[in-house]
Amino acid sequence: MAPLEQVTPSKAAIRLTHLLDVAFDESSRFPVDVPSIATAVGSQFKLDDEITVVEAANLENFEGGLFRLEPGRWAMLYNEQLKSPGRVRFTQAHELGHFLVHRLLQDEFHCSQAEVAGYEAQRKAMEAEADEFASTLLMPVKQFKASLAGQAIDLDMLSTASKKFGVSLTSAALRWIRSTEDSAVLVLSSDGFMNWSVSSDRALKNGAYFKTRGRVVAVPDGTLTADQEKASCRLGERLPLKMWFENAHPDAVVREMKLHCDNYGYTLSLLHLGNGDKVWAPRDWNNGP
Ligand SMILES: [Zn+2]
Numbered sequence: 001m002a003p004l005e006q007v008t009p010s011k012a013a014i015r016l017t018h019l020l021d022v023a024f025d026e027s028s029r030f031p032v033d034v035p036s037i038a039t040a041v042g043s044q045f046k047l048d049d050e051i052t053v054v055e056a057a058n059l060e061n062f063e064g065g066l067f068r069l070e071p072g073r074w075a076m077l078y079n080e081q082l083k084s085p086g087r088v089r090f091t092q093a094h095e096l097g098h099f100l101v102h103r104l105l106q107d108e109f110h111c112s113q114a115e116v117a118g119y120e121a122q123r124k125a126m127e128a129e130a131d132e133f134a135s136t137l138l139m140p141v142k143q144f145k146a147s148l149a150g151q152a153i154d155l156d157m158l159s160t161a162s163k164k165f166g167v168s169l170t171s172a173a174l175r176w177i178r179s180t181e182d183s184a185v186l187v188l189s190s191d192g193f194m195n196w197s198v199s200s201d202r203a204l205k206n207g208a209y210f211k212t213r214g215r216v217v218a219v220p221d222g223t224l225t226a227d228q229e230k231a232s233c234r235l236g237e238r239l240p241l242k243m244w245f246e247n248a249h250p251d252a253v254v255r256e257m258k259l260h261c262d263n264y265g266y267t268l269s270l271l272h273l274g275n276g277d278k279v280w281a282p283r284d285w286n287n288g289p
Contacts, residue, residue: 009129012100013136019044021140031166032138034092038076041100048072049103054092056080061112064091066098068107074099086168090134097133102126139165139175148176153184155234155257155270169259170268174198183208183273185244189219190266192226207280208245208273220244224256225269231260236272244271245279252277 016037020029035054042050053075057065064078076095082088091111098109111127139161147161153176155169162172170188177186183202187210188195194217199209210217219226222243224233236257241248244256255272273279 007101009097009101009133010136012097013133014140015045016041016137017140030143030164031089032093034089034096034137035076038092038096038099041096049074049099051076051096051099054078062110063087063112064095065111066095066103066109068103074103084168086162086166086171089138089166090168090171093134093137094130096137097130098126101129101133135171135175135178138167139172141179144175145179152255153180153182153270153272154236155259155268158270159234159259173268173270177270183275183277185209185271185273187219187225187269187271188266189225189269192219193217194219195266202275203273206273206276206278207247208271208277219269225258225267230258233258236270241273241277241279247281248277248279252279 020032020037038051038054041047049072051066051074053069055075055077056079057077058079058081062077062079063082064076067075067077069075076092076099078088078091078095080088082091094111095109098111102109105126109126109130111130144161144165147164148157151157155173158172158176159169161176162169165172167175173186177184177198177200180200181202182200183206184200185197185203185208186199187197194210194212197210197212197217203209220243222239224230224237224239234257236255238253238255240250241252241254242250244254252274254277256269257272258267258269260267
């Protein structure tokens with residue numbers, strides 16, 4: 001086997017996906033049972049290491065972790081009191097990603113969402129890689145695209161997909177926005193301000209993105225998301241694209257969908273733009289993001 005430093009997150013996930021596609025029929029293929037894969041993967045891939053313990057550990061500020069117990073033996077821990085089974089599954093898959101991609105670099109991985117912002121650069125990259133592995137393993141591109149094929153995207157479809165794959169709606173929406181050829185923007189906001197935003201490749205090329213890192217960005221007035229009276233609109237409403245992006249053509253229209261999650265106190269919004277609608281400020285037309 002190639003040295004593990006060369007194993008990329010998506011390669012590791014795709015290799016496992018091929019094995020699972022063969023081992024399971026369609027009715028039992030999803031959601032992926034991460035703990036049983038975790039304990040089998042060491043011998044399956046003929047690694048020098050294996051995960052021998054997969055256990056819940058409900059500690060404060062702890063989502064999950066991976067720890068070397070002794071040479072060749074590792075333990076995967078996860079917090080089962082996370083808000084949803086989908087979050088628990090994603091955390092387990094994230095730790096499996098650390099095992100397959102990063103275990104030669106460190107003996108311990110402590111993972112919690114709250115700390116991600118404070119990690120140094122290398123640690124941030126490892127966390128992003130473990131997330132990429134988890135997303136690819138739990139929602140393989142072929143089956144994920146097939147589950148959404150043939151219709152214009154909406155939050156109902158993404159919600160149905162999230163149940164099939166056993167992940168949170170946010171994870172399914174992120175998987176879609178990172179793999180679609182459509183122009184679309186995903187925004188997570190609370191109390192009228194954006195927590196983060198992710199744009200599809202095409203939306204980025206058309207200037208449709210929000211820079212939220214380290215900044216306070218308000219949800220624009222007049223948008224569906226800003227309307228406190230409406231908790232949810234899964235299928236979407238059409239409104240002038242200018243409401244979201246001031247430099248849009250006056251005739252351009254965006255389909256805006258939103259879902260307010262009381263449990264979490266945030267609103268997930270999906271903006272579906274026309275593929276040809278560019279929203280660069282006039283002076284930025286020839287510049288990239
Ligand atoms: Zn991690």
